[in-house]
Amino acid sequence: MNTLLVASEVKKTFIMHMRGGVELPVVANVSFSLKAGACAVLGGPSGVGKSSILKMLYGNYGCDSGQILVQHHGRHVDVASASPRLVLEIRRDTIGYVSQFLRAVPRVSALDVAAEPLLIRGVEREAAREQARGLFKELNLPEKLWSLPPATFSGGEQQRVNIARGFITDHPILLLDEPTASLDAANREVVIDLIARKKAEGAALLGIFHDLDVRNAVADHVIDVSAFAAGKAAA
Amino acid sequence: MSDADTLEALAKAGIPAPVKPLLTVEKLTRVYGKRIGCADVSFDLWPGEVLAIVGESGSGKTTLLNCISSRLTPTCGTVHYRMRDGVSADIYKMAEAERRYLMRTDWGFVHQNPIDGLRMTVSAGANVGERLMAVGNRHYGNIRGAAIEWLARVEIDEDRVDDQPRTFSGGMRQRLQIARNLVTEPRLVFMDEPTGGLDVSVQARLLDLLRGLVSDLGLAVVVVTHDLAVARLLSDRMIVMKEGRVIEAGLTDRVLDDPRAPYTQLLVSSILQV
Numbered sequence: 001m002n003t004l005l006v007a008s009e010v011k012k013t014f015i016m017h018m019r020g021g022v023e024l025p026v027v028a029n030v031s032f033s034l035k036a037g038a039c040a041v042l043g044g045p046s047g048v049g050k051s052s053i054l055k056m057l058y059g060n061y062g063c064d065s066g067q068i069l070v071q072h073h074g075r076h077v078d079v080a081s082a083s084p085r086l087v088l089e090i091r092r093d094t095i096g097y098v099s100q101f102l103r104a105v106p107r108v109s110a111l112d113v114a115a116e117p118l119l120i121r122g123v124e125r126e127a128a129r130e131q132a133r134g135l136f137k138e139l140n141l142p143e144k145l146w147s148l149p150p151a152t153f154s155g156g157e158q159q160r161v162n163i164a165r166g167f168i169t170d171h172p173i174l175l176l177d178e179p180t181a182s183l184d185a186a187n188r189e190v191v192i193d194l195i196a197r198k199k200a201e202g203a204a205l206l207g208i209f210h211d212l213d214v215r216n217a218v219a220d221h222v223i224d225v226s227a228f229a230a231g232k233a234a235a
Numbered sequence: 236m237s238d239a240d241t242l243e244a245l246a247k248a249g250i251p252a253p254v255k256p257l258l259t260v261e262k263l264t265r266v267y268g269k270r271i272g273c274a275d276v277s278f279d280l281w282p283g284e285v286l287a288i289v290g291e292s293g294s295g296k297t298t299l300l301n302c303i304s305s306r307l308t309p310t311c312g313t314v315h316y317r318m319r320d321g322v323s324a325d326i327y328k329m330a331e332a333e334r335r336y337l338m339r340t341d342w343g344f345v346h347q348n349p350i351d352g353l354r355m356t357v358s359a360g361a362n363v364g365e366r367l368m369a370v371g372n373r374h375y376g377n378i379r380g381a382a383i384e385w386l387a388r389v390e391i392d393e394d395r396v397d398d399q400p401r402t403f404s405g406g407m408r409q410r411l412q413i414a415r416n417l418v419t420e421p422r423l424v425f426m427d428e429p430t431g432g433l434d435v436s437v438q439a440r441l442l443d444l445l446r447g448l449v450s451d452l453g454l455a456v457v458v459v460t461h462d463l464a465v466a467r468l469l470s471d472r473m474i475v476m477k478e479g480r481v482i483e484a485g486l487t488d489r490v491l492d493d494p495r496a497p498y499t500q501l502l503v504s505s506i507l508q509v
Contacts, residue, residue: 017497018504059486061493084472084486085281105446105468106439119450
């Protein structure tokens, strides 16, 4: 199977200058790979660094050391050392991300929030909105909400907008940070189905799922993040 | 071979010209006597990219903005701008007339206070039309038509076209100033605290409008702001300044979510949560 992403010996420490420069080691020696058509799951207890790993892969957090090689436009690029411009290009075309919480922009409708990743790629607005409508329908988001800004939506409604936004493109790599945390059983099934379809299309997925049913339904293998706990890896 | 010749040769061979920075700032420094305005600032700005310069009052961000937009001569350092013919020119080595023409056509400057960027005693339509006349448009009907179209794009009703901006609210004045700047289809716009002094609902509307215009027109923008939420909403990259120097730079969401420098951590941790 085609490997789309390889993380090797990635290390992350937070230095809290507001607290006298105390160092908070997060993870070290993070090494794994993601293959096309499979869903890997980051496992381990809360606070072990799962979200931090996703954020480093997406370029949202910097890495102290190590490499994150990604197949981008047919060549290998290192997210860990990429320039801001390259990171933005990788996000536009190669790595998608469903964050845990929606960052709402004032006055922008739910439909346009979900359609935006396609607009950035140059898809015509109405065509992008049509795809967003399809996903909203599938995710059972009430139609009366589509034209409203999601800031006042419930947690589950916001999460569905976020999922639509993440799944609307055909990014070869998709990162999922607890996409089903505030969903009911019926909508969890929809997300499981969406993930299965992405796999069938050949995408490589990496997710955090605390819900065991979802995890068992989607995971091809589990990456145990406790093995990368900083300090342990130093030994 | 000059840049222009190289581009022509590439075009003839059917090779798309590589994308190059629109603006290149190198080691830009401005001192006021013994005091530092800004020191040793370097960055590239690419077509369509939005760069935020953040920092508290007195950090040198407005001095920097004025130096790169040719409004304040730097003590040393250079600013190169890639003209529409693909040639990169040092803006401080241009003839004064050439630089003025650039500022009137290819660049825009949005001031914090709309009074500094508008003529308050001529009509809204004339404020927008004036920039078109400056680039050689003479047909009254066309100018008026373009002015009305631009007022609509910034959500000002057509029936206000003959009113003077002194009868407008603060938010409307700021939108008018934006229309006045964008009517000549500039490629680069400088903004100094564009949402400063507006109440939050007006600010949200303006930010949404700016976001839309920037992406529809593919504008490159350098925006100075002390408001990190504005930087997050508008910019791709940001520069954090303190005491005239750049202390952190990078992708906007990374600087805000994973700040490295002690000062940036202080700034980020000082944001009030609603």
